[in-house]
Amino acid sequence: MPSYTLYYFNGRGRAEICRMIFAAAAIQYNDKRIELSEWTQFKTKMPCHMLPILEIDTDTQVPQSMAISRYLAREFGFHGKNNVDMFKVDSICDSLFELFNDYMTLFNEKDAAKKPDLQKRYMDTCRRVLPYLEKTLEANKGGSGWFIGDQMLFCDMMCYAGLENPVQENPNFLKDYPKLAGLRNRVAAHPKIASYIKKRNNTAF
């Protein structure tokens, strides 16, 4: 087993899905959190100026949160049993990432005059992505289990992590998507995830 270090800021943000996969797999890793005051100096030491980064055995450092998540999901058995299942998992995750990314762009915008356009884009993405995900979930056993097959996969965890901020901000966010709301409750109640959520750093984003 290689050693893993995950570098990110002290927040859930783009790294939380990676941390959830580590938790679900019960794999030890170094959860290295960079303070904003350290970031400028840290950047110059890294091969790429992006976070999160996953370091494997101190010699391989690779950025991009979703690439990291897919690597961990394949490594620890959360990416589907065959190529078509992996394809469906990826499509769900990429759709959730679109929504998450639009939310983060809106959240991080400091100029109030620019917020309405970003809000519109985010809402358009919600209206496009959420009905697709609700239907996809419903197609597997009426939507009472997981997105694909019989066990929690990467896409189920992404449904929790990717929608965490929208749901915190607006508890009615999923009121028209009861199957997705139910899935998020099942992910949160998964023994390894429940234990992780209980002990994780309590951060604002």
Place this chain on the structure above:
Amino acid sequence: MPSYTLYYFNGRGRAEICRMIFAAAAIQYNDKRIELSEWTQFKTKMPCHMLPILEIDTDTQVPQSMAISRYLAREFGFHGKNNVDMFKVDSICDSLFELFNDYMTLFNEKDAAKKPDLQKRYMDTCRRVLPYLEKTLEANKGGSGWFIGDQMLFCDMMCYAGLENPVQENPNFLKDYPKLAGLRNRVAAHPKIASYIKKRNNTAF
């Protein structure tokens, strides 16, 4: 071998990387191009209101261009030999997709007043992503071959497809990144890709 139909508009856009992988693998597929006038009606027939969509054997329809590309890359041997290689391929592709996505958002914006902000975001992404990719390429045999190992993979094709519009618009786009410029020439000269580029629809985007 299943039958494949790729649905997209009549343009390169988000589907071109999928078409390039089909071409490199010499796999037949139905390249179904939806006219803008057909789009409203077409949308209602599809399980999700997004393009591109890959249909497998008429019963499985899955959206998200990069999820489709990764599925095809795994299926036809363009996604790396092991999980760490797949991770590196994905990281490169996701970085290129960020840049491509910012370019497309800028390109599609009709309101001139909104262009400067989008232009800035796009340029920031270029300054963050391109040096990382140039260094990553250089780390493999001095940058004279492919990103990873000894053969053309998904990430090499994405370096061609994802940068096609920026390079068409500005022939000096890669002047500070000679290794990436060289890689794009090698992709274009790959026999299967060269033959595909020669015969493909000549569209504006």
